[in-house]
Amino acid sequence: MAPRIDVTDLDLYYGSFLAVQGVTLSIEPRSITALIGPSGCGKSTFLRALNRLHEVVPGARVEGKVVLEGSSGQVVDLYGSDVDPVDVRRRIGMVFQRPNPFPTMSVYDNVAAGLRLNGARMNRSALDDLVERSLRAANLWTEVKDRLDRPGGGLSGGQQQRLCIARAIAVEPEVLLMDEPCSALDPISTLAIEDLMTELKEHFTIVIVTHNMQQAARVSESTGFFNLAGPGRPGHLVEINPTGKIFSNPDNRATEDYVSGRFG
Amino acid sequence: MARVPRRPGDRVFAGTATGAGILILVVLAGVAVFLVTEAWPAFTAPPAALPGGTGLAGYVAPLIFGTLVAAVIALVVATPLAVGIALFITHYAPRRLAAALGSVVDLLAAIPSVVYGFWGIAALAPSLVPAYRWAEKHLGVIPLFAGPASTTGRTMLTAGLVLAVMILPIISAITREVFSQVPALHREAALALGATRWETIRLTVLPYGRSGIIGGAMLGLGRALGETLAIAIVLSTSGGITLDLISSSNPSTIAANIALQFPESSGLAVNALIASGLVLFVLTLGVNALARRVVGRRADLSGAT
Ligand SMILES: Nc1ncnc2c1ncn2[C@@H]1O[C@H](COP(=O)(O)OP(=O)(O)OP(=O)(O)O)[C@@H](O)[C@H]1O
Ligand SMILES: [Mg+2]
Numbered sequence: 192m193a194p195r196i197d198v199t200d201l202d203l204y205y206g207s208f209l210a211v212q213g214v215t216l217s218i219e220p221r222s223i224t225a226l227i228g229p230s231g232c233g234k235s236t237f238l239r240a241l242n243r244l245h246e247v248v249p250g251a252r253v254e255g256k257v258v259l260e261g262s263s264g265q266v267v268d269l270y271g272s273d274v275d276p277v278d279v280r281r282r283i284g285m286v287f288q289r290p291n292p293f294p295t296m297s298v299y300d301n302v303a304a305g306l307r308l309n310g311a312r313m314n315r316s317a318l319d320d321l322v323e324r325s326l327r328a329a330n331l332w333t334e335v336k337d338r339l340d341r342p343g344g345g346l347s348g349g350q351q352q353r354l355c356i357a358r359a360i361a362v363e364p365e366v367l368l369m370d371e372p373c374s375a376l377d378p379i380s381t382l383a384i385e386d387l388m389t390e391l392k393e394h395f396t397i398v399i400v401t402h403n404m405q406q407a408a409r410v411s412e413s414t415g416f417f418n419l420a421g422p423g424r425p426g427h428l429v430e431i432n433p434t435g436k437i438f439s440n441p442d443n444r445a446t447e448d449y450v451s452g453r454f455g
Numbered sequence: 456m457a458r459v460p461r462r463p464g465d466r467v468f469a470g471t472a473t474g475a476g477i478l479i480l481v482v483l484a485g486v487a488v489f490l491v492t493e494a495w496p497a498f499t500a501p502p503a504a505l506p507g508g509t510g511l512a513g514y515v516a517p518l519i520f521g522t523l524v525a526a527v528i529a530l531v532v533a534t535p536l537a538v539g540i541a542l543f544i545t546h547y548a549p550r551r552l553a554a555a556l557g558s559v560v561d562l563l564a565a566i567p568s569v570v571y572g573f574w575g576i577a578a579l580a581p582s583l584v585p586a587y588r589w590a591e592k593h594l595g596v597i598p599l600f601a602g603p604a605s606t607t608g609r610t611m612l613t614a615g616l617v618l619a620v621m622i623l624p625i626i627s628a629i630t631r632e633v634f635s636q637v638p639a640l641h642r643e644a645a646l647a648l649g650a651t652r653w654e655t656i657r658l659t660v661l662p663y664g665r666s667g668i669i670g671g672a673m674l675g676l677g678r679a680l681g682e683t684l685a686i687a688i689v690l691s692t693s694g695g696i697t698l699d700l701i702s703s704s705n706p707s708t709i710a711a712n713i714a715l716q717f718p719e720s721s722g723l724a725v726n727a728l729i730a731s732g733l734v735l736f737v738l739t740l741g742v743n744a745l746a747r748r749v750v751g752r753r754a755d756l757s758g759a760t
Contacts, residue, residue, distance in 0.1 A: 242647065244643060244646060244647060247639070247642065247643060247646060249550075277649055277650070277651050278649070280646060280647055280648070280649045280650075281648075281649030282649075284647060284648070284649075285643075285647040287640065287643065287644070287647075289640060291638075291640040291641060291643065291644040292644070293641065293644065293645075293658060293659065293662065294641075294662075294663075295662045295663075295665075296658075296662070304645075304648060304658060305648035305649065305650075308648060308649060308650050308651075308654050309649070309651065309654070355644070358644075358648070359647070359648070362648060362649065
């Protein structure tokens with residue numbers, strides 16, 4: 192089920208501004224890949240290109256190739272002209288940097304939102320089960336089980352983020368992209384999310400952007416380091432290697448400086 | 456505890472804002488007092504002395520009915536259309552087209568109502584006559600189309616449609632404004648779940664824009680209730696309360712009736728007209744209050760952060 196993602200020579204533009212240049216990497220199925228790097232180097236930009244969400248930004252475009260390779264060998268060219276972005280996003284879910292539950296929708300309906308798309312019908316008890324399972328998985332169930340019918344916008348920031356995670360995993364995507372999912376969370380919820388990721392990787396492919404080195408070191412199998420050559424210059428992938436190697440003896444001097452805090 | 460010093464800028468601003476608020480209330484109260492004192496004789500006069508000879512209620516009731524029917528037709532026709540236009544402009548049209556279309560719709564709002572009146576009587580009414588005939592023949596069992604179909608087309612339905620075109624730009628301008636402010640975060644949330652464009656709109660734009668739609672519709676309704684000239688020109692008025700929308704005997708509306716009757720009225724008839732104006736005033740206030748309640752009810756959760 193979980194596909195492997197092959198990115199070849201990917202350039203990302205906002206209008207005429209080249210934000211990220213020449214990314215080539217492979218993301219292994221059923222593993223966690225962490226992306227680290229200084230602010231503005233294009234981690235979010237790269238991540239959003241993986242489920243074609245860059246297309247909602249006017250003027251944003253990509254050059255290069257991203258291929259999804261399923262376990263049974265079928266291959267999908269992500270940017271192929273015959274590929275529907277809606278299908279891509281159904282397979283590749285995303286959790287955003289800032290929590291974004293549907294504010295007027297109830298907690299329950301937020302989690303169920305993805306399940307009710309494209310005319311899907313589920314009977315009530317199956318839906319109830321799935322909502323509960325997703326909320327439990329996101330470590331939110333005990334806090335909201337008595338107010339499932341209250342608006343999602345009324346939760347605390349950290350609760351909202353966990354609600355978004357529950358919403359994203361409820362539809363069981365094959366790949367889960369997470370853009371600094373824990374930056375609004377307390378340490379306990381952060382650990383819970385990390386445990387959750389470790390569980391999810393049994394089935395899913397996970398890519399997480401994080402500024403937290405310990406987090407990258409704790410959860411990920413591989414780590415990619417993005418950097419900026421200078422202000423106004425495009426971001427690029429410096430190296431991607433097994434996480435242990437990145438944090439002990441990386442190939443690149445810049446990586447070593449960054450992970451050891453000697454950056455800039 | 457030390458008192459927080461008040462800065463002069465704050466004081467000036469607070470003063471002008473309070474002053475403006477009080478001024479509005481004073482003007483409103485002045486209008487209300489004028490209406491009540493001028494209308495009073497009509498309330499106390501013997502029924503036979505009033506125009507129509509059936510008392511004030513008998514005089515005003517058909518006018519209220521006509522006003523409401525025309526306004527409701529306008530609202531029912533214009534609101535979905537305006538929401539559709541706003542959606543198209545904000546979420547479907549290519550940017551160039553959206554800008555052009557937006558200004559065309561805004562332009563509709565700038566056309567004086569006398570022009571709408573002429574358009575209604577000279578173009579819309581005659582072209583609707585065949586449709587009215589057809590409706591009388593095939594839908595005659597429904598009281599709304601009982602007929603006899605008007606031969607001039609100057610019916611309640613035509614008047615309502617003219618009003619609909621007039622309030623369309625108001626409603627669509629407001630909904631468009633609200634729709635275009637839906638936070639990108641919400642849209643991305645829906646898209647990332649694999650929502651199609653329509654599903655994205657249903658999940659994010661419509662809930663977020665709900666209060667805008669209602670507010671726009673109520674503003675439109677306010678304008679439709681008070682519209683005078685277009686109705687006075689278009690509507691053929693010779694009847695009382697009727698559900699029939701396609702005949703030429705219709706009740707007038709309060710505003711159009713005042714405009715048409717005032718020059719030829721004197722004495723108690725003027726008081727009766729002003730009394731009907733008072734009713735319109737209360738009606739419009741009521742609509743506004745209702746809109747406020749509806750919009751305010753869930754405004755705290757509309758996602759406007
Ligand atoms: N919508 C946009 N339009 C134009 N430029 C953008 C847009 N979004 C991002 N950029 C630019 O692209 C570059 C990469 O931004 P991006 O958000 O991907 O960085 P990031 O690595 O995620 O940073 P952070 O760690 O702060 O989240 C930056 O120079 C940014 O200014
Ligand atoms: Mg980012």
